Amino acid sequence: MAKMNLDLCLNFGELLSYPNERLKPVAADCYRQLKEQEPGAAAIFADFIDFLEARELPQIEEIFTATFDLQALCHPYVGYQLCGESQARTMFLMKLQELYAEHDFSAGTELPDHLSVLLRFIAATSDPAGNREIIIDALLPTLEKILKGIETEDQPYRQLIRALQTYLTNKVETGIETELPERNGEKELSHG
Numbered sequence: 001m002a003k004m005n006l007d008l009c010l011n012f013g014e015l016l017s018y019p020n021e022r023l024k025p026v027a028a029d030c031y032r033q034l035k036e037q038e039p040g041a042a043a044i045f046a047d048f049i050d051f052l053e054a055r056e057l058p059q060i061e062e063i064f065t066a067t068f069d070l071q072a073l074c075h076p077y078v079g080y081q082l083c084g085e086s087q088a089r090t091m092f093l094m095k096l097q098e099l100y101a102e103h104d105f106s107a108g109t110e111l112p113d114h115l116s117v118l119l120r121f122i123a124a125t126s127d128p129a130g131n132r133e134i135i136i137d138a139l140l141p142t143l144e145k146i147l148k149g150i151e152t153e154d155q156p157y158r159q160l161i162r163a164l165q166t167y168l169t170n171k172v173e174t175g176i177e178t179e180l181p182e183r184n185g186e187k188e189l190s191h192g
Contacts, residue, residue, distance in 0.1 A: 006123040012164045013119030019060045038167050045163035051156035067157045073149025079113035081142040135168050
């Protein structure tokens with residue numbers, strides 16, 4: 001069973017947040033790890049790296065905003081993608097808040113259903129069964145909807161979403177086993 005790389009989940013989460021000065025180093029680290037562990041996802045991700053290398057941060061911010069904020073079909077909010085603006089989304093947000101509280105996790109300043117928050121949650125949680133459920137029932141359907149909303153094949157954030165989709169699909173197919181960082185000299189290991 002392949003281990004779910006928690007650093008990769010954190011990296012993808014950061015890459016799906018509003019761009020900042022850490023974007024390029026995080027993307028480079030993500031690409032390096034994907035090449036070692038998920039060559040198929042790395043091949044897709046390579047186009048995103050090329051995009052980042054060819055642009056400065058203000059241009060990247062503009063493209064990010066045009067992709068995720070200005071196109072309703074591509075909003076990076078899982079509840080919105082799955083339920084629209086409805087009572088069901090409100091219930092979904094409440095359930096996420098409860099789940100986060102159970103695990104002493106904070107969504108920070110973002111809504112709890114933002115893709116980046118869910119990826120950070122997976123990285124912070126040693127619950128393979130729960131993580132698998134989030135990936136299958138929430139993340140993968142959302143990524144599929146966002147991909148349908150991105151009209152052009154060469155759109156750089158499409159490549160990022162496709163690489164994440166490939167990575168998560170592989171983890172679901174091979175089984176999710178996560179290893180958390182060492183704490184107090186002991187390794188915490190969870191099997192799923």
